[in-house]
Amino acid sequence: MILIQAPFLNLQAILDGVMIGAIFALVAYGMALAWGVMNIINIAQGEFVILGGYITFAVYKLGFSPFLGAPLSFAFLFVLGFLLYKLIVNRVVDKDMFISILATFGISIMIRQIMNLIFGSQVETALTGLGTVFMFDHNITIALVKVSSFVIAVLGAIGVIYFMKTSKMGRAIRATAQNPRAARILGVNTEKVYAFTYALNAAICGLAGSLVVMTYTIHPYMGLPYTVRSFMIVIIAGLGNIPAVLASGLGLGAFEELASYAFGTEYRIGLVFLLLVFILVYRSKKLAKRREYLK
Amino acid sequence: MTNIKELSALSLLMFFGIFIPFLAPAYLTQFSELWIFMVFALTWNIQGGKMGYNTFGNIIFFGLGMYICASVQIGYAFNLADWTAAGGYKTFVHNTSQYFMSLPIGLLLAGIIPMLVALVLGSFMLILRGHYFAIGTLGLGIAAGEFATTMDIWGGGMGMTVPVWPKVDGQDLELFFGAKRNFFFYLTFILFLVTFFTLRWLYNTRFGLILTAIRDNEDKAEAMGIPTMRYKVTGWLFSAFFMGIAGALFGNINGYIEPTEVAFNGATFGVYMVLMTILGGKGTLWGPIIGAILFQLFKEFFWTYFLGWQLVALGFLIVIIVVFFPEGLMGWLRGKKPEWFGEVVDKKARLAQVTINTND
Numbered sequence: 001m002i003l004i005q006a007p008f009l010n011l012q013a014i015l016d017g018v019m020i021g022a023i024f025a026l027v028a029y030g031m032a033l034a035w036g037v038m039n040i041i042n043i044a045q046g047e048f049v050i051l052g053g054y055i056t057f058a059v060y061k062l063g064f065s066p067f068l069g070a071p072l073s074f075a076f077l078f079v080l081g082f083l084l085y086k087l088i089v090n091r092v093v094d095k096d097m098f099i100s101i102l103a104t105f106g107i108s109i110m111i112r113q114i115m116n117l118i119f120g121s122q123v124e125t126a127l128t129g130l131g132t133v134f135m136f137d138h139n140i141t142i143a144l145v146k147v148s149s150f151v152i153a154v155l156g157a158i159g160v161i162y163f164m165k166t167s168k169m170g171r172a173i174r175a176t177a178q179n180p181r182a183a184r185i186l187g188v189n190t191e192k193v194y195a196f197t198y199a200l201n202a203a204i205c206g207l208a209g210s211l212v213v214m215t216y217t218i219h220p221y222m223g224l225p226y227t228v229r230s231f232m233i234v235i236i237a238g239l240g241n242i243p244a245v246l247a248s249g250l251g252l253g254a255f256e257e258l259a260s261y262a263f264g265t266e267y268r269i270g271l272v273f274l275l276l277v278f279i280l281v282y283r284s285k286k287l288a289k290r291r292e293y294l295k
Numbered sequence: 296m297t298n299i300k301e302l303s304a305l306s307l308l309m310f311f312g313i314f315i316p317f318l319a320p321a322y323l324t325q326f327s328e329l330w331i332f333m334v335f336a337l338t339w340n341i342q343g344g345k346m347g348y349n350t351f352g353n354i355i356f357f358g359l360g361m362y363i364c365a366s367v368q369i370g371y372a373f374n375l376a377d378w379t380a381a382g383g384y385k386t387f388v389h390n391t392s393q394y395f396m397s398l399p400i401g402l403l404l405a406g407i408i409p410m411l412v413a414l415v416l417g418s419f420m421l422i423l424r425g426h427y428f429a430i431g432t433l434g435l436g437i438a439a440g441e442f443a444t445t446m447d448i449w450g451g452g453m454g455m456t457v458p459v460w461p462k463v464d465g466q467d468l469e470l471f472f473g474a475k476r477n478f479f480f481y482l483t484f485i486l487f488l489v490t491f492f493t494l495r496w497l498y499n500t501r502f503g504l505i506l507t508a509i510r511d512n513e514d515k516a517e518a519m520g521i522p523t524m525r526y527k528v529t530g531w532l533f534s535a536f537f538m539g540i541a542g543a544l545f546g547n548i549n550g551y552i553e554p555t556e557v558a559f560n561g562a563t564f565g566v567y568m569v570l571m572t573i574l575g576g577k578g579t580l581w582g583p584i585i586g587a588i589l590f591q592l593f594k595e596f597f598w599t600y601f602l603g604w605q606l607v608a609l610g611f612l613i614v615i616i617v618v619f620f621p622e623g624l625m626g627w628l629r630g631k632k633p634e635w636f637g638e639v640v641d642k643k644a645r646l647a648q649v650t651i652n653t654n655d
Contacts, residue, residue, distance in 0.1 A: 041426055091618045097426045098349045099621055102569065106613030109562065113606040224562075228434055235427075270441030273434040280431040281419045288422065 012140050013257035019146040020215065021253025022153040023208050025246045027226055028233035029157060030204035036239040037177040037197045038093050040100035044084075044108035045230055046223030048202045051111060052077050052209025053218035054119050060126035066214050067128065070152065073206035081202025085195045093194060108223060116220040125217045149211040156207050160200070161242060173197055225269050232276045235283065304581065312484040316477050323476045327548055329591045330483040334490050334541045335568035336575065336583030338534040341494070343569060344577030345503065346530055347510030348421070352432030353538050354565035355439045358558030359412060360405035360539030361546035362449055365457045367404055371397035372458075379450040391461040398547075405543035406536045413535035417528040424513070433561065440559030454553030457546055479548050486544060490537045495580060497533070506530055510578075563606075566613065567594075574616055576625025585624065 027049055034042050055076050056069030084107060092100045128145045164170035175183040176193045184190050212218060233252060237244035255275070260268040315326050335353075342348045369378045372393040389397070416435070423431050444452045460475035497503055505526050508516040517523050546552050567590065575586025597608045620627050 041430070088614055088618060095621065098429060099617055101349075101426060101429055102573075103614055103617045105566065106610045106617065108610070109566070109613065110607050110610030113604075113610065117603065117607075224437065228430075228437075231430055266445050267441070270438045270445075273438035273441065276434040277420070277431050277438070280423055280427050284422045284424070284427065 009261055010258070013261050014254045015140070015142065016146070017254030017257035018250045019150045019253070020257075021250035022150045022157075022246075023211050023215075023249075024226075024229050024233060024252055025249025026153045026157055026208045026211075027205055028230035028237070028245050028249055029160070029242070030201040030208075031227075031230040032234045032237070032239050032245060033173075033197055033204075034201040035234060037173055038089075038194050039097065040089065040093060040104065041097065041231065042198075042201065043101055043104040043227055044111060044223075045201075045205055046226030046228075047108045047111040047115075048077055048081070048205030048223075049209040049212060049226045050218050050220065050223045051080075051115060052206030053213035054115060054124075054209075055206065056210035056213050057119075057124050057126050057218065060213075065128065066126040066210065067148075069126070069213075070207055070210040073210040074203045077206030077209075078199045078203035081199035082195055084202070085198040089198055090191070090194065108227070112220055112223060119220065121220055123217045123219045124213065126213045128214050143215070146215050149215045153208065153211055156204070157242075157246070160204060169193075169196060225272055228273060228276055232272075232279060236279060301581075308584075312481075312488070316480060323480050324548065325591065325595055327476070327480045327483045327544075329587060330480075330487040331541050331545055332567065332571060332587040332591055333487050333584050334483075334537055335564065336571040336587045337487075337490050337494055338537045338541075339568040340572050340577055340579075340583045341506070341530050341534050343572055344579070344582070345498070345506040345510060346527060347513075348527065349426075349429045349569070350432045351429060351561060351565050351569070352416075352420070352435045353534055353568060354436045354559055354561050355416075356409035356413060356535040356538035357542035357545070357564065358439060358443065358554070358560075359409045360542030361552055361558045362443070363408050363539070364398075364401035364405035364543030365455065365546050365552055366449070367401035368394075368397040368458050371400065376448055379448065379455050389458045389461055391463065394458060394461045397458075402540055402543050405539045407539075409535040409539035409542075410532050413531045414528060417531040418524075421524065421527040421531065433565075436559060436561040436565055440555040440561070443554035443559055446554075449552075449554075452554060454551060454557070456551055457549075459550075476548075479544060483541075483544050483548075486537070486540055491584075493533070493537075498580060502526065502529070507578075563609075566609075570613060570616060573623050574620065576623030576629075579625060582623055582625045589624070 027045060031042060031045050034040055052073035055073040056066050059069035059072055060066045088103060088107060089100075092103045128148075164173065172183070172188045172193050173196070175186070175188055176190050176197075180190050183193075209218070229252060233245055233248045236248040252275075256268060256272060259271050263271065311326070312330075316323060319326070335357075339350070339353055342350045342353070366375055368389075369375050369387075372389055373387045378387055420428065420431060420435065443449065449455055460478075498506075505516065505521055505523075508519075508521065509523050509527065513523055542558070546558075549557060552558055571586035571590045572583045573586070574589055575584065576582030593612065594605075594609075597605045601608055622630070
């Protein structure tokens, strides 16, 4: 169809997709962190992203550069995540996983509505004032803001990974992920580790959100697709496999852009959710096959 | 639960079901909604409570039933595309016989087509287990809403209206001592009764036992020679049938159908059913009913006095229920007052149990 008729669109879509895919990968990394360490699936992930976006948007509205909003979103969401952990999440960590899904779903509904009440239900975006680069005789356009958000996402991810590998807290987090009981015996304060992990997850989402508001648009109700995307990336990549998280994040971004060129943007979110179902079913079919060999 | 208790509870419900139109005519819509919510919770309980499959996807059947019933009702008398293009009832009015001929067909199809959809979806979705099933069905529910938004014949994102109640000589047709609201109140009540007695019978059969076996340990049940997949899908068929009809009735009561806010609203109705069941106590027959009553009271209170903040309150309620009453009110009561449930309590043994648990 249109992709075959206009081959340059493919390249354009893949470039755009890769650049938004980095943001997806960042959010997914946060989810993998919370999932791997605390064994909870955080449905409020997408709401953290949108909230981070709104904080950057508020900074932008006050007349500052949105780039200034990125660290602010990071810090604010860190505090919020810490408070949420202390108030709610610590009570569901060691319970059944469905309980944690429901609890974070409740958190996500609350945050979504509060954002709706405070910021209103318009679609918002923050302008950075960066230009656009044209390539190949104006067939390919690259917005510099997308490039810079890609760079910030990658730098942010590298920073978090470096922190996890070298700092004392990072080591404690990794130990808790491997075996919380053994970590506790060896003197790790797992309660503190959990609180820090949840806060760090929220902060990563906040950073991603400030990149989303600069490159794309935000709206109070746009959170859930981010949750689903990050869930999808995590189950494709597996917990704790960072290169795979990055690769599947970029792949998902490219898939989405191509699909929305091919079928139309109105199908974009629907296709993301269908892809989720497809991946889940494919995965368990494969697992079931492995089970048959064991018989 | 003893028979006397069950009988008295049932007769109380029957009393309300029959006499509410005379006692509290102003609250008829709320009570119709209550019966529908009971159907929500009862059918969700087949998966979430009895079978251990926490689904967020039952909302698909609800929305589908709503759209199918409305389409059949309209399509029986007029051209559906013309109807949606004209914005509904302004130009097309059903006469009495058209209305009452199309409604039963619509209701029946609204039950059967979601059943077929459940058969197809269930054959691959029910392979998933645990939280993968929960999130997979959540995705499915939202995808259904997104795709319904792109269906132009149903008015797309604008939504569509359902046929208006027929008029006789300029007056609303009188039926069951009142007009449309009374009629649909009794229909929802009948739907609730049918659902309740079907499930009551179902849970006492071998089928009910197998559902419980699947919840407790699916692999063992399979090893015992039970084709679990077939039973899981059949359980979903029951849910789909009743949810579809509930959706058809809700569409008619609401008068207006919209894809993401009314029909496939996973963030409200899809969560309500989970919440009501957990609030009452999942896995029991009466838990969902109690949960639905409590939830409807809560909902009406907040929707009336805290309008604007009602969804924040809903999120807060979810957190409170999940954190403090994960076993539901019935389970909580059972833990506090086991003797009310006919359990013999040995204080010493119970204390010993508690100490073991805290040492762990």
